[in-house]
């Protein structure tokens with residue numbers, strides 16, 4: 615079954631997440647609507663970073679979900695489902711990407727997609743999730759991020775039609791959301807770990823000013839990263855508490 619989510623196309627906006635949040639605030643948003651922009655002049659990334667994307671080259675869109683089927687304590691499974699949907703879509707295009715915890719999508723060491731999910735809860739009940747996705751599609755050069763960003767065109771050597779990419783990616787999201795609705799959390803958690811960058815590999819991490827060697831052993835349902843240290847201790851890190859070196 616294909617998605618039947620309504621898509622609103624904008625030529626230019628500050629940020630599709632901001633636009634959708636404003637629609638929610640003013641009661642104008644409809645369930646499972648998609649805001650797609652050809653250009654964002656204030657695209658936002660995680661941790662107050664910006665998201666830069668040349669006009670008309672890439673996908674920058676936000677999807678509104680009302681995941682009544684998820685408890686607040688299970689919200690990390692939404693991150694997993696969205697990350698895996700992007701992985702699935704890229705795999706259909708013969709691009710084999712990995713997930714850098716918690717939800718950066720990498721090919722090699724370069725980022726091809728980023729996800730910014732903004733959640734709202736009333737007690738333990740989900741009100742809404744604004745799922746913002748930036749996918750690098752046709753942009754060939756990333757002047758300030760030369761060694762950090764990559765696009766589908768860089769990998770496939772050809773331009774893609776952005777409307778087709780959006781439609782197929784939304785279908786992939788629609789499929790992965792079915793796992794959430796069915797409560798198939800174990801499948802999501804297993805698939806997430808199978809695609810996790812540096813899973814079960816020794817690597818260097820940084821926590822505050824200290825760097826250390828560690829091996830990712832697990833990701834908890836609540837999203838914490840479990841890292842085995844050289845002294846045999848296993849430490850759990852929340853998002854922002856640990857950086858990949």
Ligand code: BTN
Pocket residue numbers: 628629630631632654656657658659660661663665673674675676718727728729730746747748
């Ligand atoms: C990150 O990797 O830091 C997250 C990047 C998320 C970018 C997308 S683009 C569409 C949506 N609107 C925004 O302002 N940000 C997200």
